[in-house]
Amino acid sequence: MxxxxxxxxxxxxxxxxxxxxxxxxxxxxxxxxxxxxxxxxxxxxxxxxxxxxxxxxxxxxxxxxxxxxxxxxxxxxxxxxxxxxxxxxxxxxxxxxxxxxxxxxxxxxxxxxxxxxxxxxxxxxxxxxxxxxxxxxxxxxxxxxxxxxxxxxxxxxxxxxxxxxxxxxxxxxxxxxxxxxxxxxxxxxxxxxxxxxxxxxxxxxxxxxxxxxxxxxxxxxxxxxxxxxxxxxxxxxxxxxxxxVRDYKDLLIEEYFTKDAEKIIVSMGSVCGTIKEVVDELRKKGKKVGLLRIISYRPFPYARVYEALKNCPKIAVLDKAVSLGAYAPLASEIKVSFSNKKKSPKVISSFVAGLGGRDITLESIREIFRKLNVKEISQDFIDLKPELLTEAYGK
Amino acid sequence: MENRPLFKSGHTACAGCAQAIAARIVIETAGPNTIIANNTGCLEVFSTRYPETAWNVPWIHSLFENAASVASGIEAALAYMGKKEGINVIVQAGDGGTADIGLQALSGMWERGHDILSICYDNEAYENTGIQRSGLTPYGTNTTTSPAGIKSIGNPRPKKLIPEIALAHGIPYVATASVAFIPDLQRKIKKAISIKGPKYIQISVPCPLGWRHEPSETLLAAKLAVETGLYPLIEYENGSLVSCRKIAPKPVDEYLKMQGRYKHILNNLEEIKKIQGIADDNIKRYNLLEVKTS
The missing domain is CATH 3.40.50.970 (Thiamin diphosphate (ThDP)-binding fold, Pyr/PP domains)
Incomplete structure (x- = not known):
């Protein structure tokens, strides 16, 4: 009911x-x-x-x-x-x-x-x-x-x-x-x-x-x-x-238009709903984009992630957390999934967004897809307000 | 005592460890229908080193400070299953696990009114980690974190009054006891488990290693602590003092001089006077003086 x-x-x-x-x-x-x-x-x-x-x-x-x-x-x-x-x-x-x-x-x-x-x-x-x-x-x-x-x-x-x-x-x-x-x-x-x-x-x-x-x-x-x-x-x-009736496949990951995708965002949790909306929108425009959603973060499904992403040239990982002083937590796991493997995406870029409740909007997701280009981004904070940093440091 | 020993020999406690003696008396008095939650400390370490255990009752250790909460969960689970009647739940800890790091969980357990007996084995320092000062270390004690020195008399503070803190929770039974007075300890354990609700018993258990006395003199040290007035044996029911062990007070230096932890003040009359003052205050406060009858 x-x-x-x-x-x-x-x-x-x-x-x-x-x-x-x-x-x-x-x-x-x-x-x-x-x-x-x-x-x-x-x-x-x-x-x-x-x-x-x-x-x-x-x-x-x-x-x-x-x-x-x-x-x-x-x-x-x-x-x-x-x-x-x-x-x-x-x-x-x-x-x-x-x-x-x-x-x-x-x-x-x-x-x-x-x-x-x-x-x-x-x-x-x-x-x-x-x-x-x-x-x-x-x-x-x-x-x-x-x-x-x-x-x-x-x-x-x-x-x-x-x-x-x-x-x-x-x-x-x-x-x-x-x-x-x-x-x-x-x-x-x-x-x-x-x-x-x-x-x-x-x-x-x-x-x-x-x-x-x-x-x-x-x-x-x-x-x-x-x-x-x-x-x-x-x-x-x-x-x-x-x-x-409800089917969660293997309960490890969810693949959303990943099969032929040229750009995939990997993320976890509710933001994936927003990402799906942008994927739908871009697919209508003929863009080959997709989402890989991690459901089980522990244990981490490295093999499934590899299979899902190995043929995609450009991967963006969207983290709603940071590992201060290192790569973002999910981004690290995704990169490790290709260690010692035959195939690997050309680009695995890391994006951090939504910290402390900052809205991740449709435009935030579009921006991530736009930034997903030939050059790998080691870590980029989406929707950062540079003017606040200037204020804080008195520059 | 039951047919099967509930706290078996072969554990790795030091020679002359009073906590091992007291722990055995507690569980043998409480009987086999008992579940114990134990905080981290000497007792946990020397009695449950894998693959051996000294315990013949269900026993659990989780962390240093949470046994009171673990015990609350055990009691709640028994209540849910309708099995609480006839099963004693005991939470036990050392003085650090009771008075310092475990006090918040203990306070929560008392305040919620769980039917649990909490035992503090009070050896007056963190003996397990190497004789560091706790909130129950007495004034003037030389420990590794309150060392005596030209600018230090040792521990600068008196013992925290945990029995009074327990009483402030309105719990029905609070007592102190000593490993030197075993029938009294047994009576208090029996009394406590006969009462429904939270109970607290704090037991004086000398530690030859930390107190630096001969292992053969453990019970003597415990006895003198009581007989000087430094460790009054008191018993409260529903907030009223119902008994205290009367004493013909011995001077505190008799107790202090047998222990290495007070060696630095044995020639310091002013400090001995201060410690005598603590004993005298206890004697007055709890009316410990033996009344001579002719």
Whole structure:
């Protein structure tokens, strides 16, 4: 059934349907509407769950860690500073191999303080051992949460999943979408049966000290699991589309007019909707342009990216984050995809846009396609206002 | 005590470690239907080095400061599954994990009213990382980050009053205990787990390495800490002081001179007087004086 809902409300609706036993969160804009909705569902008896209000994001992550270790399905959500404050728990959850799903309502990171959207927060936590899926729209955000639980709880995976959705643009945006029906959710996602749990009947020590004789293997095991996740994501996507019709192909990437394209923009998240519009517009004018959308940023689908881009001469990578002092995060991954390969695009140019909620307009995307020429651009900030820099440095 | 040992021998604690003794008493008193969340610290390190574990109860370590929140999650999960009745949840930490880095999570746990017993094994410094000063290091103590020197008397501040901070949360049970008074410690553990809601017990556990006393004198050090008035054994129920261990106070220098951490002030009468003043204040504040009956 199509419903017209705010993104945050839609996330709360799908979380209600996956029935987490414990929810814990700490308020941060633009994540708040999600957890407010869930608190209200618990208060009204629509959702049987322990809703734990905590004194910080560090504790929100720790509460769901403890509850997951006790064998219960859990949920939390955060954003920006909250995610960074959680950071050591984020690493810990993955290291403990605890399944859970968290929403990251993507937002810029301070300073300067800025509550608006970019993807610096989740990208900064890319090395933590979490599967990271980036949604383009609210239908995907809803579906990725459901799929996230299924993958996270897979006995062959046992890793946490972060569903990344652009703050405000998606969390506060209203779209018509299909909310998965409860019986179908139950069919796709059976009730959680933990592999290990804290239980007095079967005492188990979790979170041990691993000295140099053992630590390396624990980390290697996660790295190997990520290779498996690259194979598991497409299978789960197939099972999902069998029940829910919507087809996310392999859940790793989406190719939009890439086959014959001479220019392709690579990006993640909601900006891909804007890019698609410009692709449509330029295609009508006979320009061979396309979009490659990264859905799974961790694990990163290098092989799929190579196959999708190898015949295209000019690639632009659009990042909504920076790696200060280095190439932009997504641009680095795309360049690495061609390392030691037979084919490679002539140009892989890197563009940074939209930081701190600066609008990425249709014109911004057109400009990127225009700048994608014979000369490779190592890094260009789109819609930069040079006059502000002059002001700041008093030149 | 149960048939199966709940905290087994073979762990790697130092000779004379009081924390190991106290931890065993805590879990053997609480019994097998217990889940423990442990902050990072000596106890975690010496009891769970892979592939071995000393614990025969479900036990989890996550980070230095978050065991109280992890325990909150455990309790919430048990409540969701309808399994909370009959299972004790204990969060345990050292003095740094309790009074410093873990205080925020602990405060949150107390304030939310979880049915959890929090234990602080107070050895009065970050002994695991090499005897650095914590918020529970006493005044005048020589540690590696509050070293004595020509411009330093050692740690310049008195112990943080964590029991009072716990009481300010309105929690139903708060007590201090000592590894030197085992029946009293056992009684307090039993009492605490019989009460629903958040409970806090802070246990004095000397560390031969950090306090620099003979490993064979651990219990003597703990005993003197209590008998001088420097570590009052007190017990609060619903905010009221219900018991304290009465003492015939011994002078503090008897306690100080057995420990290397106070060697630098043993000839400094002014400083000894200050520490005696702390003991005297405790004696007055908690009315610790033994009443002689004829």
């Amino acid at each position: 199509r419903e017209f809902l705010e993104g945050s409300r839609a996330i709360a609706e799908i979380i209600k349907r996956v029935k987490p036993g414990v929810i814990s969160a700490y308020p941060i804009t633009p994540q708040t509407h999600i957890v407010e909705e869930l608190a209200s569902m618990v208060a009204n008896g629509e959702l049987n769950s322990q809703f734990i209000n905590v004194e910080s994001e560090h504790s929100a992550a720790s509460v769901v860690l403890g509850a997951s270790a006790t064998g219960v399905r859990v949920f939390t959500a955060t954003s920006s500073q909250g995610l960074l404050y959680m950071a050591e728990v984020i690493f810990n959850i993955a290291g403990l191999r605890l399944p859970l799903v968290m929403t990251c309502a993507n937002r810029a990171v301070s300073a300067p303080i800025n509550i608006w959207n970019d993807q610096q927060d989740s990208i900064s936590l890319r090395d933590a051992g979490w599967i990271q899926l980036y949604a383009e729209n609210n239908q995907e955000a809803v579906d990725f949460h459901l799929i996230g639980y299924r993958i996270s709880e897979d006995k062959a995976v046992m890793l946490p999943v972060m569903v990344c959705m652009d703050g405000f643009i998606l969390t506060h945006g209203l779209e018509p979408l299909d909310l998965p029906e409860q019986d179908k959710v139950d069919k796709f996602l059976p009730s959680y049966k933990p592999l290990y749990k804290l239980d007095p009947n079967e005492p188990l020590t979790m979170g041990i000290l691993a000295d140099p004789d053992y630590y390396l293997e624990a980390r290697y095991a996660i790295q190997e699991t990520f290779k498996d996740v690259l194979r598991i994501l497409p299978k789960v996507a197939d099972e999902f589309s069998a029940i829910f």
